[in-house]
Amino acid sequence: MAALNYVGSRRGKLLFAAGVYLALTALTVAFLFPLVWIVGLSLKTRLQVFANPPLFLWWPTLENYVAVFGRADFLQAFINSLLVSSGAVTLSLCVGVPAAYAFARFAFFGRSFLFFGLLAMRMLPPIAVLVPMYVLFSKIGLTTTRSSVILAYTTFSLPLVVWIMRGFFEDLPRELEESAWVDGASRYQAFVHVVLPLIRPGLVAASILCLQLAWNDFLFSAVLTNNATRTLPVLMAAFSGGDTGVDWGGMTASGVLVILPVIVFSFLAQRHLVAGLSSGAVKG
Amino acid sequence: MGGATTTVHAGLATATPARMPMHGRWLDRQFVKLAVLPTTVLMLCVFGLPLLFSCFLSFRGWAPELGLFDGKFVGTGNYEDLLTDPDFMGSIRLTLIYTAATVSAELICGLGIALLLNIDLPYIAIFRTLLIVPMMITPVVAAFCWKLLLDPDHGVINYWIGEHVVWLGRPETALFAVALVAVWQSAPYVAILLLAGLRSLPHEPMEAARIDGASVWQMFRHITIPLLRPYIMVAVLLRTIFEFRAFDNIYVLTGGGPANSTMTLSQFTYLASFVRFDLSLGAAASWLMLLMSMVLCVVFMSTVRRRDAN
Numbered sequence: 001m002a003a004l005n006y007v008g009s010r011r012g013k014l015l016f017a018a019g020v021y022l023a024l025t026a027l028t029v030a031f032l033f034p035l036v037w038i039v040g041l042s043l044k045t046r047l048q049v050f051a052n053p054p055l056f057l058w059w060p061t062l063e064n065y066v067a068v069f070g071r072a073d074f075l076q077a078f079i080n081s082l083l084v085s086s087g088a089v090t091l092s093l094c095v096g097v098p099a100a101y102a103f104a105r106f107a108f109f110g111r112s113f114l115f116f117g118l119l120a121m122r123m124l125p126p127i128a129v130l131v132p133m134y135v136l137f138s139k140i141g142l143t144t145t146r147s148s149v150i151l152a153y154t155t156f157s158l159p160l161v162v163w164i165m166r167g168f169f170e171d172l173p174r175e176l177e178e179s180a181w182v183d184g185a186s187r188y189q190a191f192v193h194v195v196l197p198l199i200r201p202g203l204v205a206a207s208i209l210c211l212q213l214a215w216n217d218f219l220f221s222a223v224l225t226n227n228a229t230r231t232l233p234v235l236m237a238a239f240s241g242g243d244t245g246v247d248w249g250g251m252t253a254s255g256v257l258v259i260l261p262v263i264v265f266s267f268l269a270q271r272h273l274v275a276g277l278s279s280g281a282v283k284g
Numbered sequence: 285m286g287g288a289t290t291t292v293h294a295g296l297a298t299a300t301p302a303r304m305p306m307h308g309r310w311l312d313r314q315f316v317k318l319a320v321l322p323t324t325v326l327m328l329c330v331f332g333l334p335l336l337f338s339c340f341l342s343f344r345g346w347a348p349e350l351g352l353f354d355g356k357f358v359g360t361g362n363y364e365d366l367l368t369d370p371d372f373m374g375s376i377r378l379t380l381i382y383t384a385a386t387v388s389a390e391l392i393c394g395l396g397i398a399l400l401l402n403i404d405l406p407y408i409a410i411f412r413t414l415l416i417v418p419m420m421i422t423p424v425v426a427a428f429c430w431k432l433l434l435d436p437d438h439g440v441i442n443y444w445i446g447e448h449v450v451w452l453g454r455p456e457t458a459l460f461a462v463a464l465v466a467v468w469q470s471a472p473y474v475a476i477l478l479l480a481g482l483r484s485l486p487h488e489p490m491e492a493a494r495i496d497g498a499s500v501w502q503m504f505r506h507i508t509i510p511l512l513r514p515y516i517m518v519a520v521l522l523r524t525i526f527e528f529r530a531f532d533n534i535y536v537l538t539g540g541g542p543a544n545s546t547m548t549l550s551q552f553t554y555l556a557s558f559v560r561f562d563l564s565l566g567a568a569a570s571w572l573m574l575l576m577s578m579v580l581c582v583v584f585m586s587t588v589r590r591r592d593a594n
Binding site: 054099103134135154237267 | 311312315316317318319320322323324326327329330331332333334335337338341346348351352397400401403405408411413414415416417418420421422423424425426428429430432433438440443468472525528529531532535536549550553554557558563566567570571573574577578580581
């Protein structure tokens with residue numbers, strides 16, 4: 001922020017600023033190009049996709065999107081993704097928010113056990129949980145169901161909820177509940193009627209972050225679902241599994257439709273994105 | 285923390301006896317236990333028990349048609365198989381190389397971007413917003429985008445360089461491609477993390493150095509980097525933990541090939557468990573992987589603790 005002060009003359013400052021803008025523009029173009037190109041492909045007809053040399057200017061068509069919305073497997077996967085992500089978020093919030101409150105306010109037996117457990121859940125490789133989970137779930141007939149995916153997703157969304165919400169609870173003045181307790185409210189009443197309404201922004205941030213992680217997950221749902229219950233990333237991987245085939249327009253259009261909701265959501269929660277994903281290591 | 289709340293609780297109990305019937309107070313005392321109970325149960329069900337079972341499984345010869353506990357006891361057979369398997373040992377080596385390469389590239393790119401974004405110029409926030417887009421993209425879709433860009437016949441990258449390079453078909457270029465996708469997605473994340481660090485640095489040391497006539501490079505080298513060190517540590521450790529488990533980009537781009545050149549530990553375990561359905565071997569592989577990442581976690585936690593203590 002201060003670097004500008006160290007450049008001497010007015011001319012030097014202008015040159016410096018121009019250099020910075022130039023570098024940032026180049027970086028932005030480089031980082032966004034793959035995405036822009038893919039969006040471009042999704043707006044091309046099949047002939048245009050494979051044109052040689054590639055077309056940089058053309059009249060965009062929406063036919064690929066129309067075709068994707070007509071596909072039963074895409075719509076089914078979209079619904080599945082929606083169901084399992086929102087299911088995982090709801091379950092994690094219901095279970096994790098009271099625990100986060102306890103973490104922020106009380107000393108209790110097993111506190112450090114729970115702390116390390118949640119940290120391990122977030123940090124250890126998911127495949128290590130997935131192997132036994134698959135065996136256990138298949139024996140109780142839970143594999144290929146959406147519930148199994150929801151349960152599996154809580155391995156990453158639960159720690160995230162507890163971490164984010166703990167931070168929000170800690171920022172809340174303790175006097176609020178204490179005065180409610182003195183007025184005769186039970187801990188439960190104080191939590192539900194005093195604390196929760198004040199913590200609403202935190203709940204929104206935590207849900208968006210969990211929703212994003214759940215929506216983006218591939219490994220768990222690849223193993224735990226079948227063709228009827230698979231989520232969007234699994235369908236996308238099936239599209240591109242072996243050869244990329246010839247339906248580039250259709251594949252890119254569905255890719256764009258998969259990432260559109262997450263990008264919108266992420267911009268809504270931009271402020272909490274990094275703090276949340278670094279799981280308590282950095283205070284937002 | 286605990287002391288303060290118990291005092292308040294005691295005060296509450298004596299001050300309002302009429303409104304607090306006996307059973308209500310008992311239930312109230314159980315509040316904390318009830319609040320953490322669901323989390324504890326869920327954690328044990330989806331994490332604790334599976335890991336214990338996986339440890340058990342790794343000492344058995346289990347097959348999908350057998351009952352849960354019916355596998356024959358094979359002692360450390362699965363572990364011995366793995367540790368004498370050149371493919372698995374190669375996969376450990378590859379995972380370490382991949383992790384080191386991606387994390388250092390992410391750190392260098394991330395630091396560069398963060399330093400640029402930290403300069404106080406108008407409209408710089410627009411670049412910040414645009415640059416973080418890649419980190420939001422679903423990893424499978426990101427990998428898939430790159431697969432089309434790198435396509436040997438119709439990919440735009442080959443068109444630009446004017447050569448017919450089969451990026452994903454040759455060991456060296458395949459590893460480079462999967463690493464590139466990871467760096468593309470995660471460098472912005474590192475940048476945002478370090479930018480938060482840069483913004484929180486104190487101004488005084490910089491001012492003092494400037495008055496003493498230090499050059500921009502000297503200030504960067506001897507003031508910014510040392511002060512930023514805790515943030516760099518956190519970024520490196522977080523990225524190490526997440527690159528160590530790399531799976532999505534590799535699955536989509538190469539599936540571990542060609543010739544095992546991108547066979548990371550996650551990919552190896554996935555293939556053993558869910559393609560060859562040797563789940564006992566998969567359990568053993570995942571436990572070895574777990575132990576390795578536990579070492580990383582211990583380093584991570586001690587760093588976080590040291591920061592908390594400061």
